[in-house]
Amino acid sequence: MDLFSKTKPKTDPGKVRQLKFWVHDLLKLDLETSISISQLQCSEANCAPIETVIAVMTEPIQQYKIHKAIAEIAYTDLVQILQSE
Template sequence: MPGLVNPGGSTRSTAVPKATREHIDNLKTAVRSALGIPDHTTVLIQQLACTEPGCPPVETVVAVLSTPRTVWKLPSATPDLTIAELRRAIEEHPEGHDHADHD
């Protein structure tokens, strides 16, 4: 069964497709390449329910666990996130980014 997400605290769970391990690994490689960081630096990619008003039901959070920690929140499900979209977010906001298209 696909991953379950409880968007916005709803009492119903919504099935959300899960990203493949290969897709997540490709996204992590793109992050490392775009930032020029070594392979031993931890990169986390996680799909989460977004509970903020107007936010899409799920978002992808990308975090680079270095000093300082850098985080990008992208308004799409992880399986739908393309390398081009991820690279664009990193290039436009190398300091990190919290999507604001749901205000």
């Protein structure tokens, strides 16, 4: 099994910046608060094939998961996930 042969899906840096801006806006964060956005692939059973994890570097760290690729996330997805917590 070659773990390194899988190609990692590329993400658009502009889309990542847009998502970070929306998260800052929706959570009313100051621009100094760091946000990490990662797109992960899972090949295990009962696991979404692609998941985006958003981590807001506050104390404590806030973490949100969306079962979509970064490119597929819309503003309404963020509204739903961020306001449900």
